[in-house]
Amino acid sequence: MDIVWFLVLSAFLFVIGAAGVLKRRNPLVVLLCLELMLNAGNLALVAFSRMHGGQAGQVFALIVMVIAACEVVIGLGIIVAMYRNRLPIDVDEMSQLRG
Amino acid sequence: MWFEQVLFFIAGIGALAGALGVVVLRNPFYSVLALVAHLLALAVLFLLLHAEFLAAGQVVVYAGAVMVLYIFVVAYIGGSDEPLRPEGGLLNAFGPLFAAAIGVELCIAFIASGLDALDTRGADVGAGFGSPAEIGQLLLTRFLVPFEAASYLLLVAAVGAVVLARRRRGLEDIGALEEVGAPPDRRNPPSAETTLEVRV
Numbered sequence: 001m002d003i004v005w006f007l008v009l010s011a012f013l014f015v016i017g018a019a020g021v022l023k024r025r026n027p028l029v030v031l032l033c034l035e036l037m038l039n040a041g042n043l044a045l046v047a048f049s050r051m052h053g054g055q056a057g058q059v060f061a062l063i064v065m066v067i068a069a070c071e072v073v074i075g076l077g078i079i080v081a082m083y084r085n086r087l088p089i090d091v092d093e094m095s096q097l098r099g
Numbered sequence: 100m101w102f103e104q105v106l107f108f109i110a111g112i113g114a115l116a117g118a119l120g121v122v123v124l125r126n127p128f129y130s131v132l133a134l135v136a137h138l139l140a141l142a143v144l145f146l147l148l149h150a151e152f153l154a155a156g157q158v159v160v161y162a163g164a165v166m167v168l169y170i171f172v173v174a175y176i177g178g179s180d181e182p183l184r185p186e187g188g189l190l191n192a193f194g195p196l197f198a199a200a201i202g203v204e205l206c207i208a209f210i211a212s213g214l215d216a217l218d219t220r221g222a223d224v225g226a227g228f229g230s231p232a233e234i235g236q237l238l239l240t241r242f243l244v245p246f247e248a249a250s251y252l253l254l255v256a257a258v259g260a261v262v263l264a265r266r267r268r269g270l271e272d273i274g275a276l277e278e279v280g281a282p283p284d285r286r287n288p289p290s291a292e293t294t295l296e297v298r299v
Contacts, residue, residue, distance in 0.1 A: 001100075001107045001147065004217040007209050009111050009144070013118050015202035020122035022194030028127045028173060032134050036118050039141055042153075050148040051214075053222030058150050058229055059242050065161060066249040070256035072165055076172045077263030083176050084266065 006047035014040035027082075027091050031075045038068045107147055113140035127176075131169045138162040148221075150229040 017036030024030055042061040049057025082089060117137025121130045138161050145154035209217065216222070227233050238246045 001103055001220065002218050003221055004209060005107065005111075006144065006148065007217070008206065009114065011202055011205035011209070012115060014205065015198050016115070016118040016122055018201055019195050019198035022197060023122065023191070026127055028169070028176070029121070029130050032121050032127075032130050032169070035134060036121060036137070039138065043141060043144060046145055046148045046150045046153060049150070050221040050224070051216045051219075053224050053228075055229060055233055055237055056242075058153050058234060059237050059245075061150070061153055062156065062234070062238075063242075063245055063249055065156065066253060069160070069165055070252050072168060073256045073260040074263070076168060077260035079172060079176065080264040084264075089176060 003047050003051045006050075007044055010040045010043040010047065012040075013037075013043065025090050025092055027075070027079050027089060027094070030091055031072060031079075034071065034075075035068060038064055038071075103147060106143065110140045110143035110147070113137070114144065127173050128170075131166060131173055134169075135162050135166050138166070148229075149224060152229055152231045152234045155231075 014037050017033045017040060020033030020036065021030055024033065042064050045057045045061045045064070049055060049061075079089065082094070087094065114137050117133045117135075117140060120133030121137065124130050124133060138157060142154040142157040142162070145151075145157060
């Protein structure tokens, strides 16, 4: 397969993720859509790494996976804290970060 | 190489369907399951790009561990269907429009980039390309500093999650007790656990 197919697919996935972030209100689903966007970036990185024949892009994608895991952990921690504090689970209602 | 193309289209359609499922499905639990399907399809795409170690990591770490964390939190919060945005909201109308604009922009960028290698199958690579041995060697030599920084980042994130999700003896419990109107002793008998947390 030509590399450009992978890049177009990653662009579509990124767009779907961005639309989800803008459209959905549940912070859990917003986090899932952020995952979609990060994974689309990963796919593009791996495709470019294949294009150049170097493995630096794959290492970069690995680091992106680590960042995504950290983001998930912190985001889910915030959501659990929201639930504990009986705040509405809705990104529109959450406009300030104050313990 | 018709087999490769067939595999690409199957995995690509699977990835797109999974991504659409995440966005469209109303129940967060089903969204998480759709994301698992999406990640598995993406792992197949990584295999097609000779990124074997990354595909394995994707399946084990992402579709396995991270998604289990999601499932736990969805089960804890309760996968309630969210209400739709009020009709006529600005973001509701312009959100998908902005996303489509990003898509058009990205496609223009691919076409106008002028990279000749985009229309090829990529550079010729050896048999060990993307194998755990080569990636591991890169991580421990050339990318040692990012590797160590990532490990510290994971540690900080783990500690931060514990601090964030800790059960605090704070305002929320006092408010809850006032709502119920029960004496504090009967509602919350002092146990070893609570005293420990107070001390922390």
